Amino acid sequence: MDTAPPLSVEFIRRYPVEAARVLERLSADDVAALLNPMPAELIAALIASMLPERAASCIESMEDAPASRLLMEMPLTHSARIFRMFPESTQQRLHALLPDTMCHKLRGFLNYELLSVGNLMDPVVNMLPEAITVAEAIRRIERFHHPASCELYVVDELHRLLGVIELGKLLISNHHARLRDIMNNKSQPLFAHTAIDASLLSHPGWASRRRLPVVERDNTLIGILAYNRLQDCADIDEHHLSSPTDGVISLGGLYWLCLARLLDNLFTLAATEKK
Numbered sequence: 001m002d003t004a005p006p007l008s009v010e011f012i013r014r015y016p017v018e019a020a021r022v023l024e025r026l027s028a029d030d031v032a033a034l035l036n037p038m039p040a041e042l043i044a045a046l047i048a049s050m051l052p053e054r055a056a057s058c059i060e061s062m063e064d065a066p067a068s069r070l071l072m073e074m075p076l077t078h079s080a081r082i083f084r085m086f087p088e089s090t091q092q093r094l095h096a097l098l099p100d101t102m103c104h105k106l107r108g109f110l111n112y113e114l115l116s117v118g119n120l121m122d123p124v125v126n127m128l129p130e131a132i133t134v135a136e137a138i139r140r141i142e143r144f145h146h147p148a149s150c151e152l153y154v155v156d157e158l159h160r161l162l163g164v165i166e167l168g169k170l171l172i173s174n175h176h177a178r179l180r181d182i183m184n185n186k187s188q189p190l191f192a193h194t195a196i197d198a199s200l201l202s203h204p205g206w207a208s209r210r211r212l213p214v215v216e217r218d219n220t221l222i223g224i225l226a227y228n229r230l231q232d233c234a235d236i237d238e239h240h241l242s243s244p245t246d247g248v249i250s251l252g253g254l255y256w257l258c259l260a261r262l263l264d265n266l267f268t269l270a271a272t273e274k275k
Contacts, residue, residue, distance in 0.1 A: 020049035032061035080109035118192035121223030
């Protein structure tokens with residue numbers, strides 16, 4: 001077995017969050033090669049500090065034995081969030097190496113009620129740490145393995161949702177600015193344990209976005225839910241529903257109507273004065 005570099009071990013031991021930010025820039029295979037020989041109790045805090053999608057990729061690239069030990073060493077909530085992102089084949093392979101008691105507890109965290117927001121959500125969500133710069137955020141987006149959505153969610157060190165920033169705004173912002181300084185604090189999340197029914201379609205967040213973040217009880221960001229998926233599940237005929245943007249469109253129409261009337265009055269007044 002390879003020996004882990006002493007300096008890397010010491011840095012990870014003392015600064016797990018900072019080490020997570022560094023390793024998130026590397027390929028999953030390179031991170032796995034570094035972590036494989038390290039004891040699980042040393043790297044648990046590091047992996048827990050990594051963004052879930054990156055952490056899942058790194059653990060999936062590790063050897064099965066150290067990967068399973070790492071999942072057992074991490075807080076169960078973190079293990080469950082990462083486990084949810086594995087493909088089914090990886091879940092089955094690691095499931096066989098985990099103790100029955102942990103498997104039972106994992107199922108409790110993984111299985112939401114059938115008709116709940118958590119059951120419908122997509123666990124893959126574009127999130128970025130609050131402290132990184134715009135330039136670093138853009139570099140990370142370029143390394144995404146999937147197209148970036150219009151909304152990027154900003155989280156703290158514990159992956160709790162802090163805000164949202166639109167991709168377009170990010171691209172034109174000062175490259176030295178921190179995400180926490182330019183994000184929109186009003187992300188309007190959905191609660192994972194909320195039951196699915198027609199009333200959820202009137203959530204105020206749908207007025208401006210077609211995808212909303214999903215959070216757990218402690219505000220941890222765990223996924224994303226699309227409006228059309230919610231609508232399909234609620235089994236609502238969209239022809240009998242008002243669109244979530246109808247209110248915005250109505251207000252826009254009212255604005256232009258009032259402006260047109262104002263201009264008409266001004267032009268009439270000007271014509272009268274000339275006479």
